[in-house]
Amino acid sequence: MALLEINELSIQFGGLRAVDDFHLTVEKGDLYGMIGPNGAGKTTVFNLLTGEYKPNEGVIRLDGRDITGLSPAEINRAGVARTFQNIRLFRQQSVLDNVKIGLHNRFRYSTAAAILRLPSYFRTEREMDEEAMKLLSVFGLEGEADTISANLPYGKQRKLEIARAMATGPKLLLLDEPAAGMNPNETQELMEDISYVRKNFDMTVLLIEHDMKLVAGICEKLTVLNFGRILAEGDTKTVLQDPEVIKAYLGE
Amino acid sequence: MKNSRGTMTKVSRDNLGTIIMLAVVFAAVSAARAAGLVNSHIDGLLVPICVYAIMAVSLNLVVGILGELSIGHAGFMCIGAFASAFFSKLTAESMGAFPRFLIAILIGGAVAGFFGFLIGIPVLRLNGDYLAIVTLAFGEIIKNLINVFYVGRDSRGLHFSIEGQMALGLEPDGEMIINGAQGITGTPFDSTFTVGFILLMISVIVVLNLTNSREGRAIMSIRDNRIAAGSVGIPVTRYKMLAFTISAVIAGFAGALYAHNLASLIATPARFGYNMSILFLVFVVLGGIGSTRGAIIAAVVLTLIPELLRFLSNYRMLIYSIILIVMMIVNWNPTSRAWIRRHITGRFRRGTGAGEEG
Numbered sequence: 254m255a256l257l258e259i260n261e262l263s264i265q266f267g268g269l270r271a272v273d274d275f276h277l278t279v280e281k282g283d284l285y286g287m288i289g290p291n292g293a294g295k296t297t298v299f300n301l302l303t304g305e306y307k308p309n310e311g312v313i314r315l316d317g318r319d320i321t322g323l324s325p326a327e328i329n330r331a332g333v334a335r336t337f338q339n340i341r342l343f344r345q346q347s348v349l350d351n352v353k354i355g356l357h358n359r360f361r362y363s364t365a366a367a368i369l370r371l372p373s374y375f376r377t378e379r380e381m382d383e384e385a386m387k388l389l390s391v392f393g394l395e396g397e398a399d400t401i402s403a404n405l406p407y408g409k410q411r412k413l414e415i416a417r418a419m420a421t422g423p424k425l426l427l428l429d430e431p432a433a434g435m436n437p438n439e440t441q442e443l444m445e446d447i448s449y450v451r452k453n454f455d456m457t458v459l460l461i462e463h464d465m466k467l468v469a470g471i472c473e474k475l476t477v478l479n480f481g482r483i484l485a486e487g488d489t490k491t492v493l494q495d496p497e498v499i500k501a502y503l504g505e
Numbered sequence: 506m507k508n509s510r511g512t513m514t515k516v517s518r519d520n521l522g523t524i525i526m527l528a529v530v531f532a533a534v535s536a537a538r539a540a541g542l543v544n545s546h547i548d549g550l551l552v553p554i555c556v557y558a559i560m561a562v563s564l565n566l567v568v569g570i571l572g573e574l575s576i577g578h579a580g581f582m583c584i585g586a587f588a589s590a591f592f593s594k595l596t597a598e599s600m601g602a603f604p605r606f607l608i609a610i611l612i613g614g615a616v617a618g619f620f621g622f623l624i625g626i627p628v629l630r631l632n633g634d635y636l637a638i639v640t641l642a643f644g645e646i647i648k649n650l651i652n653v654f655y656v657g658r659d660s661r662g663l664h665f666s667i668e669g670q671m672a673l674g675l676e677p678d679g680e681m682i683i684n685g686a687q688g689i690t691g692t693p694f695d696s697t698f699t700v701g702f703i704l705l706m707i708s709v710i711v712v713l714n715l716t717n718s719r720e721g722r723a724i725m726s727i728r729d730n731r732i733a734a735g736s737v738g739i740p741v742t743r744y745k746m747l748a749f750t751i752s753a754v755i756a757g758f759a760g761a762l763y764a765h766n767l768a769s770l771i772a773t774p775a776r777f778g779y780n781m782s783i784l785f786l787v788f789v790v791l792g793g794i795g796s797t798r799g800a801i802i803a804a805v806v807l808t809l810i811p812e813l814l815r816f817l818s819n820y821r822m823l824i825y826s827i828i829l830i831v832m833m834i835v836n837w838n839p840t841s842r843a844w845i846r847r848h849i850t851g852r853f854r855r856g857t858g859a860g861e862e863g
């Protein structure tokens with residue numbers, strides 16, 4: 254059974270069919286890419302998949318379970334975590350606390366334990382600190398744990414967003430243009446981080462990207478979107494040589 | 506790992522600083538009173554100052570920490586005041602002062618919290634400024650409702666009416682508990698500075714400990730970015746409800762304290778109206794939005810200043826406004842904030858503080 258299975262997914266904004274009869278199958282362990290020109294509907298697919306938008310038609314299954322129409326928080330708890338094209342950090346909070354918020358549903362103690370500072374509060378907080386620091390060091394952010402996240406440089410903000418998504422313990426990680434605004438060095442680092450996460454956390458990744466070097470470098474399969482519809486799909490090499498794709502997207 | 510513990514201790518030290526500051530002020534004022542150094546005018550202000558400081562803590566939880574706007578918080582205080590005074594009046598003869606007041610305070614908090622919860626159910630699932638609109642209406646409505654509420658007691662039990670005293674049909678030796686627009690008279694004077702201080706301290710500890718916990722971080726994540734909060738699995742509506750309900754409970758405590766300091770409790774606009782709610786908001790904004798300590802300091806200073814300026818007679822409100830503007834500028838100007846941090850707060854605590862609490 255595929256980890257993610259999307260069928261006949263459509264959404265309409267007024268007269269615009271932003272996503273039209275979309276389908277996608279992601280197997281466990283895949284590193285899957287989604288590309289397409291600006292406004293093709295890529296982010297909208299993510300928003301549908303995470304419950305931010307409700308589809309007009311279609312079914313989304315995760316591990317066989319129908320998650321269509323659930324709230325974003327429920328879908329995250331079902332095992333889908335994401336980053337955002339326009340970074341959305343908890344800007345006033347420290348780098349460490351951003352990741353600890355991601356850990357929210359994996360570590361628990363009661364409200365009373367927090368207010369009365371019972372032993373379970375201290376114990377669980379310590380465990381959360383340790384787990385968060387582990388994740389931060391994967392992304393080379395352990396030295397910035399106390400920094401207010403808004404003060405991080407752009408590239409590190411993107412990485413922190415991935416660390417926070419990972420903290421929720423997802424089965425499927427969605428990355429919306431993770432390399433946007435990064436210089437070639439940072440992009441190279443990011444590619445290594447993504448490969449590392451995939452190997453060491455057994456993660457399945459679906460990513461949107463404009464950087465063709467990154468896409469060709471790490472994605473094994475691709476879907477190309479154009480005007481809300483699938484233009485091509487399959488393994489990366491074949492898709493990137495498709496004349497339709499070159500015409501619509503790469504040739505410009 | 507050093508880093509993570511560093512974060513925790515820094516925040517804890519900051520919170521401890523707030524608690525110690527309150528304890529020191531309380532000890533100093535108590536000593537001054539014992540030595541007869543506090544004139545009766547200021548002495549009479551001590552309980553109201555505690556009431557307003559608790560309201561500042563309560564509203565800061567909603568506005569500064571949750572990031573929602575409530576402009577009817579005086580309404581929750583009003584409910585807490587009437588519910589607790591109603592209970593105290595009913596049991597004035599049958600119970601000892603201490604257990605009676607304790608239960609009255611708990612009832613004030615519980616009833617106000619219940620109303621906060623009820624308002625939250627439809628409103629807090631929406632995104633936008635709906636809470637501001639609904640709390641504004643709630644604050645006005647609750648006052649007017651209480652003003653047409655008549656409750657009396659005689660040998661046959663309790664009688665309710667919204668039509669008037671006569672409609673109760675009380676026996677001649679019956680007693681009015683809530684008398685419509687005349688409110689409740691003869692509530693026992695149970696509120697003291699010490700009780701006020703203890704209630705303030707409890708409110709502060711609850712809010713600071715909650716803020717610096719797993720659930721507090723979830724609440725602040727909603728303020729910082731609601732969509733991101735949902736994306737990492739935070740049940741947004743539930744935590745909005747939690748913060749708002751706790752805030753209403755604390756406002757109810759303040760109301761109970763307030764009611765037991767008055768010979769006659771009337772739901773007038775001056776006491777529980779829109780202007781009061783806005784004043785509480787001013788405490789929070791002047792205090793730096795999100796800073797519990799700042800909100801308390803603003804509440805104390807802004808309650809004291811008009812009294813200390815009485816000698817200016819007609820110019821009083823003019824000077825008060827000027828002080829308000831100056832405080833606002835000093836508090837929000839980055840240069841002056843840095844100066845204050847270096848020269849004043851820096852002496853009491855090291856480190857820069859994490860930004861959201863203090």
Ligand SMILES: Nc1ncnc2c1ncn2[C@@H]1O[C@H](COP(=O)(O)OP(=O)(O)OP(=O)(O)O)[C@@H](O)[C@H]1O
Nearest residue numbers: 266269271289290291292293294295296297298338
């Ligand atoms: N909430 C919305 N309301 C109306 N139109 C929307 C909404 N969200 C997206 N759209 C429209 O849907 C289309 C697809 O947008 P989307 O953001 O998914 O594109 P994209 O492929 O991610 O583009 P880019 O590469 O620029 O990020 C665009 O025309 C956009 O204007």
Ligand SMILES: [Mg+2]
Nearest residue numbers: 295296297338
């Ligand atoms: Mg996009």
